[in-house]
Amino acid sequence: MRKRGSEELQGKTVTARHKMPAGFGPSALKSYLDERLARVNAYLDGCLPEESRTPETLHRAMRYSLFSGGKRIRPVLVIAGAEAVGGKSDQVLGLAAALELIHTYTLIHDDLPALDNDDYRRGRLTCHKVFGEAVALLAGDALLTKAFELLSNPKEFPSVPPERLLDVAGQIARTAGSTCLVGGQVVDLESEGKQVDLPLLEYIHVNKTGGLIVTSVTAGARLCGAEQQSLRALARYGECIGLVFQITDDLLDVIGDRETLGKNTGGDRVRGKATYPAVLGISESRSRAGELTGMAIDHLAAFDERADPLRALALFLHDRDR
């Protein structure tokens, strides 16, 4: 159900009560992100085989795509979700890394000629343009597999009961599988060049990108032993920001800056992709993103200041320009 306050949300405006949390403004968020991202990157660097390991081409390709300036939104959400329920980032680094590995594999496969056929991502040549299609495809396969290797290793999660680790790994596998992430991807491909209505558009994005975002927000908290009520609230928050993330992505493809984005704009339209601006128009898409951002923050009402990073992240994702 769409919930709407007394004031109509316009453009990028979010209601006043949804402004940055007191004491957690943009500079606090920046420090927060810098510190968490440094840990995630160090962890990812440590968990992947060195480039010098046989086969070198494969390991270079895996690292090329994994360390190509990604925003690391999913790992940050894992950590912020865990912290919101009193967990520590060190407890969930393996999980944060696993979700980034899965995300990276989907990007490599999406960019392949058989799918989106993209030459650039984040201002750099895509994996298959550098390493060839065969190695890129296999690098994606290996990154996905590596994610589940991490999630099967109790040494990466010393204080977590093994049955809870299995539970979280299962949640991730279901989210990444044929009835969610991969399924959303297939429906997205099948919808290219066709008339798409809002329910179908939301189906695509809830599955293709939303699922992994919801799982990122909840899985860290789940690993730290959060209760069902907290997990439900975090899932609702995740659903909202997942859609905001996609709407913003679609808007940036229409009105974003090529230099800032590091890729060509207008690609969705050329491909006849189902997008929010195409279905709702630019103005209504913006307004929906603002509304969903407010709803996301509302879902965190029962959480204390330890959820401030999640609140700030919702606004950050709404306002991003790349």
Added chain:
Amino acid sequence: MRKRGSEELQGKTVTARHKMPAGFGPSALKSYLDERLARVNAYLDGCLPEESRTPETLHRAMRYSLFSGGKRIRPVLVIAGAEAVGGKSDQVLGLAAALELIHTYTLIHDDLPALDNDDYRRGRLTCHKVFGEAVALLAGDALLTKAFELLSNPKEFPSVPPERLLDVAGQIARTAGSTCLVGGQVVDLESEGKQVDLPLLEYIHVNKTGGLIVTSVTAGARLCGAEQQSLRALARYGECIGLVFQITDDLLDVIGDRETLGKNTGGDRVRGKATYPAVLGISESRSRAGELTGMAIDHLAAFDERADPLRALALFLHDRDR
């Protein structure tokens, strides 16, 4: 080290003491295989989403490749390995299914135009020839992911302690990853059209196909709580039959029957693939396969008659014509 008995092994002959185990001849093996395969197939059918589930194309593609007359060697090895240490097939069906899902994903991706570009497998059009490259690629991704979904689900393994399930899942992920299966695949691709010596050839096959076969033989036993000594013996057995399997594969590509195989022969030579006949010649390849089959059976010396299916399988893999 190569071990050789007093008599030189010739052609397809294996030494007399390596003949079918008493009381477990070809007809007993056939009944054994029929019964186990029926269970594995029923389990696989039950664990995959129905074809009518959205997206239908994806689920049809997954099922098309999974139920295309595969020999199910890996699931049978899982079950036979478990039974050799006193386990029951029902305890390891989820594991047997997971290994077949992984095997099937590798076949779909290998057949893609970016890799081997094969139009036929087992006498049927390959997945991408029927469903297109994009859906085939994504069906492979989804099958790999489904394998880890099964391996994260304690309900599929009711009598297994969760830490043991994690241990087995980790072993499978390492085997399927960049330093084994996917790595072997990349080295294989990079070796096409080049002069390959025996050590490199064995590196490719130990990693590309051997690893998953060793893991199949040991993982079922491990899941049933086998001791280290038994697991080591089963691993040695698996290493030997893994190489036999590959040598036979290579030989069949040279001297096999197209109708029986369900695919064109001679493809390895056209592609300049590293193969045993190319490196050792046909006669020496046959002799090596016979020798390794004998060694495989020798490694089972400490097991009782519950390992007879493994013994019979070694001979079966050596003598197969498809």
